[in-house]
Amino acid sequence: MRAKKADTKTYLGIPLYRPKVAFFEFSSCEGCQLQMVNNENTLLDFLSLVEVVNFREAMTERSDAYEIAFIEGSITRDDEVKRLKAIRKNAKVLVALGSCACFGGVNQLKNRFKNLEWVKKQVYGKHPIDTGAVRAVGDVVPVNLMIYGCPIKKEEVEKIVLDLALGKSIVVPQYPVCMECKANENICLFDLGEPCLGPITRAGCNSWCPNSGAGCWGCRGPAEDANVEYMKKIMKEKGFSEKTILERLDCFGGFKTK
Amino acid sequence: MIFRVFEKKELKNFFEVLTVHNRIVGPVEAGRDKKNNPIYSFTEVSDFNNIKLDYTTTKLPAKRYFLPFHEDLSTFRIDNGDWQKTIDYNANQPLIFFGLHPCDINALNKLDKVLLHSVYPMPYYAAKRKNMFIIGIDCVPQPFCFCRSMGSDTALHGFDMFITDLGAKFFVEILTDTAYNFLKNIKKEEPREKDHVLYMKAVSERNKKFTTKVDTTDLAKILDMEFQSEVWKQWGDKCLACGTCSNACPTCYCYGVEETVDIDLKGARKTKMLHSCNLIDFAEVAGGHNFRAERHSRLKYRYYHKHRGFVEAFEESLCVGCGRCGESCLSGIKVPEVIASVRGGKVK
């Protein structure tokens, strides 16, 4: 793609900003990066909007001359902190890509345990392995933009990147998933007796899970003005245990449960 | 108005005649809830047996057929720095609504006032509304509906024909010539005295079943007076600000507009999305100022729009009393209770 020095694209006569972008992964499943190449239909158009200069999962060439750095994954070790800080220095815009980067993701469930030694022993026995508490990218360096989701929704990333290239403001929905769920005319999970965090979780996934008849786990974190306390109360009234509610809320790290 | 009666089995024939050349939307069972009660929804149907004419109420109104959740208002072709705009009102085939309850018909009538008969009629709505053929049917009042209090338990216009169950037969009111012509395809007869008696009996039976009442006397004025009432704050604390009430409401029509550029940069579109006044950004303006930053002020606004502002503008409320918003609200915020609390000065 670097070979393709595509002539500068324009929109309504205004040249697009074709940013040099880099992808970096920290502690994660790398699924969000995979999502970036997962929309086969629009992939080429998408790639022509940016110049990928660093994408270890897909290419051998590397360069530090990037403007936008997409950071996938959470931060758990000192060497990761160092690497992240170096990236922050290079990047004009640092984007937290996916729930691990935004909130710590499922990885932060480790932080539930006070005793890290116990955690290590659970997995590695007596063998020494370096690990610390899981942190979101924003807890280590300033973040310019968050792209929520576990996994991220490709359509949303495409829109965000297109808007960046066009110079439009980036807007993410402030309202909750419930709004999208209704537009999709799903049967409400609560009618089916299942728990769902749709009413308090930030929309943008097009109610991915409820569309499948599965309750939302809040992977995109809280909606603006989410009434979490009352939601807990409702769930209790609907017969869900404290544990079920908590396990939903703390799963991806977006909701502060303590 | 012209009245007729016909044997029950004729309705199926009628459906079958209609389905040959038309798209039909009707109440069907979309699933079952955890107590195994059916959940109904309006969907396109081609088999008469799938239509559940004895449905209680649908979770969501038939809104997607006249006010879609998402709709492109216009599209643009972009080339050489210039643009061309195309408008499509997104209605290309007429639709038959088979079995709308009076409340839902009245909801359309109310929407007509603002979207059709006001200073700027909305063509997207008009194009769909003018291409509807509506077969109304009497409902069985549910414990949560209060349409009677809102004066929308019967529909006087806004449909093509309306049927009432008389036991062995259906009683039909024919409002339009289209309906009259369509009905030529089935066997029917003029109602006799005993049919009238049966009809009146059916009506009074139904009337007895309205249980929930809302006191609407002077409501617009009382709302005006109680603008600062404490009860709003209490309801606001419960509100999830999820927009479900608006989505479930047959008359909520507020929306937002977003413009997007196609990823290939060759086109763009302006899309309308139904919004809800309970959502945080409803009244937020550039620079971040929010005229209704608090949940309770937004919730209150929904009541003011429906029960006061609309009344001032059109001499009737924008609520038909279908009770859907209260039924789908997880917090259980129900119109009758909210209004009673405003009148009584406290939440029960």
Place this chain on the structure above:
Amino acid sequence: MKKTVNVNVKHLTRVEGHGNIHIKIRNGQLMEAQWEIIETPRFFEALLVGRHWDNAPWITGRICGICSIGHTLASIRAVENAFDIVPDEQTQKLRLLLKHMETLQSHSLHLCFLVLPDFMNAGSVFPLINSHGEIVAHAAKIKGLANEICDCVGGRRLHPTRTVVGGFTKLPSKQELSAFVQRLKNIVEDLMIVADLFSGFKIPDFARETEFVSLKGKDHYPFIGGDVVSSDGVQMREQDYKKLTNEYMVPHSTSKWCRLSRDSFAVGSLARLNNNFEFLHPVAKDIARRFNLIPINHNPFMNNIAQLVECVHVVMDSIRLIEELLNSKFTAPRQEVRPKSGVGVGAVEVPRGVLYHCYEFDSKGKIIKSDCVIPTGQNHANIQHDLEALAKEYAIRGEKDRDIELLASMLVRAYDPCISCSVH
């Protein structure tokens, strides 16, 4: 023989996760050939402890973005085995179909986007978009279809939303499914074009005798559950996975390593194919024969070809599955789940080899202990031994450092390692 060789690859590219390669030869002596895993662990086994059973598939799916469907299915199988739930035929078929499409999507991604550049002298697939647009388009078509079917059956192409213990939360409509049949048939042609392309490549000529471990097919090429076999003659039930994997730690890796009858063994496409050749679909077998890939093949670079063969197999088998599903009457998507105390193991052949999940529950269905053994983890030791052998052999042939580096990288890549997954 070359007297000195120095190869140092930091953060090997075009693989999932972080690994380094070091090769050092001094005075003709192999001093070091090391496959180093530096990925940060996420401690999934600990994350689950104390949580309710329904968390297991949802959370462990997040171990890996590429084979999240496989993880979810292995996790579900482990829970179901613990609770004595036997999925009905409909569920089994849908799961297998989903599994197949993940295999197709993962293999085609690996072959056409990650491996292909090595054979075409490119650093990534990006320049190939211009120079070899058609082949990239074929690949995108294959991968795209696989992804679409995953969306349809699993609700989402990664981190599926419909797969749950007991079955599915929602079934695809028959209409949706039937639309895929013809498209699957068409995709075989695209695969043939990819096969033609690969048949023109020179697959490095290298072999090292290896023990191959995979599930054992009874009457089908195996993907979900059943016994495990090795080409050295071991055969055990999935419950005994610990005896099959014998995990241990090495200092230069955050992933655990495994062994069975020898110092190391291999899992993955080549292992599956070596152990179950007879169950391949005839069309897939033809492709294998065309590449002279007949059991038992000890060239790890042939894993790429085995993946290609499997692509054809899963497409043909998916057509069968969909047709059978279309001819059956859909029943309730999901069985009721009654938790009970006990241990359950689920073994699933994911793209990179056999994956095990194991959980122990209390009587309320709370997870007391969990364990996952990842295919790439099982392969690490084998990669290491292959690297040593390769380094020696090519040093003897007097190859340049750069060529050895490329070959070593290609070797590791041929295993299609999923490193973050192996460390989890």
Place this chain on the structure above:
Amino acid sequence: MKPELKFTDVISQQEKTQKRKNDLSSFEYTYRAEITSAYQLTDMETLYRLQIINPDERRRFTFIPGQFLMLEVPGIGEAPFSISSSPSIHGEVELCIRKAGNLTNYLSKIGRGAVVGIRGPFGTGFPMEEMHGQNILLIAGGLGLAPLRAPIAYVQENRSHFKEVNIIYGTKSPAHLLFTYQYDLWSKDDINLNIIVEKADPSWKGSVGMLTETLLKILTGRDDAFYSNTYAIVCGPPVMFKFVCSMLNKFHIPMQKMFVSLERRMHCGMGKCCRCNVGSTYTCLKGPVFDYWTVMNLKEAI
């Protein structure tokens, strides 16, 4: 008869029988307009002159001072802006736009020659003819001068119809002043121009303080006839007009003679999207120009 519903194309049907106000097709009717000049007034504000491209449409397009239009850049956004030029010029409007967000920032990038879409004009205007023969106070704070510029132009062009005319204009600092190049012209037309800034800079020679102080000076010591024969047009941020209006009220200027322009979020301009409702009044239909009495009666207006 075949029981088939025929599709009725409401829109074209309407067009045939048209000539009525309820022209359905006007809802989305967009004039294509060219930005003929873009003149930067301050760091944040630019004055755009737009000319409707089609000459027929240009003739048809008229507005009254105080009305706004919706400006659209396809794919980017659409937003309401007050028309900031003289109503006597047809088919050409000036908009004074502050960079505040998505669309307004984008506009600052597309310069002269670009084609944008405009819909409108919408809303109510200031009843200029009703004011004939009266004194006028034109009071603006900050960007409020933008909507005020149309009535100013009207007053200028019809100067003989008005008695005493005062412009009272306040901003944060001299750097924020809009339309500085026009001040001389306004004064020439016997309009008293009173400018006051909250914070002076070294070059500033004029008054410093709050706008209400200037207003107080102008209002104090007049005879009753002045108060009862004065109209006021007040544009600016809500806090400002709240203070100004209550001061005017103290001097017994009739509430129906005080006009303000309200700003709310808008997505349609035609009383449909509900985003601009104050209480339950559509700002876009009943406003943006309201008399002060009406504003007092609107819940949550200020």
